[in-house]
Amino acid sequence: MQIFLETDRLILRRFTEQDVDNLFDLDSDPAVMRMVSGGSGTPREVLANDHIPHYLTYYERFAGYGFWAAIERSTGDFLGWFHLRPLGEDPLDDPELGYRLKRSAWGKGYATEGSQALIDKAFRELGVQRVMALTYSEHVASRRVMEKVGMRLVRTYKPTPEELLEYLGVTDPSIFPEDDVEYAITRQEWEALRQPGA
Numbered sequence: 370m371q372i373f374l375e376t377d378r379l380i381l382r383r384f385t386e387q388d389v390d391n392l393f394d395l396d397s398d399p400a401v402m403r404m405v406s407g408g409s410g411t412p413r414e415v416l417a418n419d420h421i422p423h424y425l426t427y428y429e430r431f432a433g434y435g436f437w438a439a440i441e442r443s444t445g446d447f448l449g450w451f452h453l454r455p456l457g458e459d460p461l462d463d464p465e466l467g468y469r470l471k472r473s474a475w476g477k478g479y480a481t482e483g484s485q486a487l488i489d490k491a492f493r494e495l496g497v498q499r500v501m502a503l504t505y506s507e508h509v510a511s512r513r514v515m516e517k518v519g520m521r522l523v524r525t526y527k528p529t530p531e532e533l534l535e536y537l538g539v540t541d542p543s544i545f546p547e548d549d550v551e552y553a554i555t556r557q558e559w560e561a562l563r564q565p566g567a
Contacts, residue, residue, distance in 0.1 A: 375442070382438050401470075431454065434495075439474075449470035449479075451484070452467045453465070466487055487500075498556050502552045506548045521558070524550070527549070
């Protein structure tokens with residue numbers, strides 16, 4: 370097992386081809402996928418033949434960036450995943466943070482714990498200047514995680530059909546009528562939060 374990062378309660382490790390069932394189980398929950406695809410699951414063959422190979426090549430293309438399986442340290446259970454990656458053609462020093470967790474892991478602070486660890490690693494070890502995250506304006510729980518790790522609202526916007534296709538695999542904007550929001554934390558903001566008394 371190639372461990373990327375450990376926190377008090379989580380192990381973030383590299384994905385392997387054996388994780389297809391973990392991902393299929395995660396994406397088969399309509400509640401998990403409601404903010405991703407409107408509730409539709411991801412076909413197992415897409416996960417096996419597209420997603421996992423993409424995750425595996427990412428480790429080689431972008432050292433320190435990618436997608437990691439989130440494992441609960443106390444049980445060894447698969448909880449979901451986190452990613453830290455350049456979005457589209459964005460530079461390496463302005464990566465996107467993201468995560469998807471099983472419903473059983475919601476409300477327990479795992480998203481905040483994993484996100485904070487990745488943000489800290491990004492600024493301490495990867496030399497990034499900013500970490501950003503995207504979600505839907507109505508996704509209050511995800512927005513709250515972003516705020517807990519020190520991110521601030523940067524903008525509210527409507528994704529283009531091209532962006533929907535590239536990042537979600539859908540082309541119909543009516544599936545997601547809400548605005549998207551972008552949150553971010555800069556290196557200066559991150560450093561300020563670590564000052565004594567901050």
